[in-house]
Amino acid sequence: MSTGVVQGEKYRNGQKRKDFFISFFIGVFALVWIFPILWTVWTSLRPYNDIISYGIFSWPRRFTIDNYLNAIQEMKIGVYLLNSLIVTVPSVILTLFFGSLVAFVVTRYKYKFNLGLLLLFTAGNMLPIVLTYIPVFWMFIWVGELFGNRNMLYNNYGGLILVHVGFQVGFATFVLSSYMKTIPKEISESATIDGANVFRHYWNVILPLLRPALAALSVLMTTWIYNEFFWALVLMSDDSKRPITSALRRLQGQYVTDFNLLAAGAIIAAAPTVIMFFVLRKQFIAGLTLGSTKG
Amino acid sequence: MKTAATVKKNRSRRSLSKTDRFTLATFVGIPTLLQIILLWIPAVVTIILSFTYWNGIRIEDIQWAGIQNYKNIFVNNPLFYQALKNNGIWLGFFVLVATPLGILLAYQIDRGIKGHAFYESIYYLPVVLSLAVIGIIWNFMLQPGGFVQGLMGLDIGNAISIYGNPKINTWVILGIASWRHIGYIMLLYLSGLKSVDPALKEAAAIDGATEWQIFRKIILPTMQPVNIIIVVITLIESLRAFDLVYIIYGSPTIFPLLNLLVFQNFAGQGISMKGAAYAVILLVLCIVPIITYLRINFKEDLK
Numbered sequence: 001m002s003t004g005v006v007q008g009e010k011y012r013n014g015q016k017r018k019d020f021f022i023s024f025f026i027g028v029f030a031l032v033w034i035f036p037i038l039w040t041v042w043t044s045l046r047p048y049n050d051i052i053s054y055g056i057f058s059w060p061r062r063f064t065i066d067n068y069l070n071a072i073q074e075m076k077i078g079v080y081l082l083n084s085l086i087v088t089v090p091s092v093i094l095t096l097f098f099g100s101l102v103a104f105v106v107t108r109y110k111y112k113f114n115l116g117l118l119l120l121f122t123a124g125n126m127l128p129i130v131l132t133y134i135p136v137f138w139m140f141i142w143v144g145e146l147f148g149n150r151n152m153l154y155n156n157y158g159g160l161i162l163v164h165v166g167f168q169v170g171f172a173t174f175v176l177s178s179y180m181k182t183i184p185k186e187i188s189e190s191a192t193i194d195g196a197n198v199f200r201h202y203w204n205v206i207l208p209l210l211r212p213a214l215a216a217l218s219v220l221m222t223t224w225i226y227n228e229f230f231w232a233l234v235l236m237s238d239d240s241k242r243p244i245t246s247a248l249r250r251l252q253g254q255y256v257t258d259f260n261l262l263a264a265g266a267i268i269a270a271a272p273t274v275i276m277f278f279v280l281r282k283q284f285i286a287g288l289t290l291g292s293t294k295g
Numbered sequence: 296m297k298t299a300a301t302v303k304k305n306r307s308r309r310s311l312s313k314t315d316r317f318t319l320a321t322f323v324g325i326p327t328l329l330q331i332i333l334l335w336i337p338a339v340v341t342i343i344l345s346f347t348y349w350n351g352i353r354i355e356d357i358q359w360a361g362i363q364n365y366k367n368i369f370v371n372n373p374l375f376y377q378a379l380k381n382n383g384i385w386l387g388f389f390v391l392v393a394t395p396l397g398i399l400l401a402y403q404i405d406r407g408i409k410g411h412a413f414y415e416s417i418y419y420l421p422v423v424l425s426l427a428v429i430g431i432i433w434n435f436m437l438q439p440g441g442f443v444q445g446l447m448g449l450d451i452g453n454a455i456s457i458y459g460n461p462k463i464n465t466w467v468i469l470g471i472a473s474w475r476h477i478g479y480i481m482l483l484y485l486s487g488l489k490s491v492d493p494a495l496k497e498a499a500a501i502d503g504a505t506e507w508q509i510f511r512k513i514i515l516p517t518m519q520p521v522n523i524i525i526v527v528i529t530l531i532e533s534l535r536a537f538d539l540v541y542i543i544y545g546s547p548t549i550f551p552l553l554n555l556l557v558f559q560n561f562a563g564q565g566i567s568m569k570g571a572a573y574a575v576i577l578l579v580l581c582i583v584p585i586i587t588y589l590r591i592n593f594k595e596d597l598k
Contacts, residue, residue: 135337166333227425
């Protein structure tokens, strides 16, 4: 008995030393990990001329927020941020709404097509997106011409929103349906006995119970949709309508020599998702846990 | 007066009113239609187009090509084999290095080492950044006049091109990709680890098992379902990888990847539907991981 305790103590002491090294090691790597981001922030706060005359490693003579002001004035970062907002917010809301509708039906009502539908949505989420570029592009142009307005979907916020919803709704459905399976059947049964119709059953009974899952998913979806930039490159011909992450690519080419200005632009573009991550970290992690996966 | 029994009977007969059935149909119908029109029909159309020549302008101009597009890809096309090789290297590196690192990191953070909450945030931070931002951030590190070259004592005058050097660029790109991937895997795994019974670990520790033994003999086996899912995700991510390389190079010639070839071939020369054929090849490669993923997730339902 007592030898066991001694052994345990010896083990614990050894472990403590080991833990210290592990923690130290992971800590050093954490610094390496975050360094490129910090370096970009640092660069964004220094005047261009300072770096030109004294080099990148020079101790800063002064800090400035001019780069940020210039990013807003010259690069029109504010316009692009607004575009991102216009596209992201409705996309997230519609995705969650549609996802919750499908998840509601397949988990609360027993139909033969339920499993097939769920597979269709989940598999759709994992398809290589490039498989759809050509047809979606032509479909948008074609639909526009059919209605006599070439920019009805193509080069239009609405079209971009539609595409985001179409591609994200599979994941939302998958996550929300696995969450809804944990809501007891009895709740639905009593709602039906009380005479609630399908819409009330969804809106007044199930939807309020989904709140935690919706909160978690919305944080995750906002990050993904905000960060996505390929669709906008394909579907938005006007640069002035592109969201910030798509616009950055062009700005990078245009301001390639003005490190500091570009750094400020990149930081502004990164800020919304980073701030959201730190403020809503719990929701963020819960979202990933709920879905456990995203292709 | 309805008795409980008749109510139950009614319900079991699914006596939904007309309005209710209409509501249900709308609930399912609109999202499904959207999904089919934006995803499944285009996917099928791309498969069909991959067997044609088309400049992408008038539908009447579509010409049947048979398997010619595929022949052009497979025969005399070093770019394709380079892309295949690069995707393979990417996959190997992610499976053998980046993913295990993410898992180990998750394990250590889950044990509650000092500063674990802080580390968790830091390692996850790159994952919330857009690849457009990541491209710029790493450019500051690696470009001529950037941090790394400065450290190496190379000023702009005698700077080297890190991205252009075929000896190192593969590893540089994989490094940047891992910068994002490791944090992602870490957080996914961490959420799974929370469900492992801590008593198991304690018992093993008291029996004198080393940390490595606990990890191998207890954590890994209990986490089996999560392990498979993470490997599947890694496979799919490696096959689809290209945004980062697109951001860095803009064209597939220096570091070809399958996905990049699709994008270039459809954005650039539209005469053939080679891009569509590339997309189909990519789909074929993705099918096994996708089916594996679906089978794991719907194991009970599929029985």
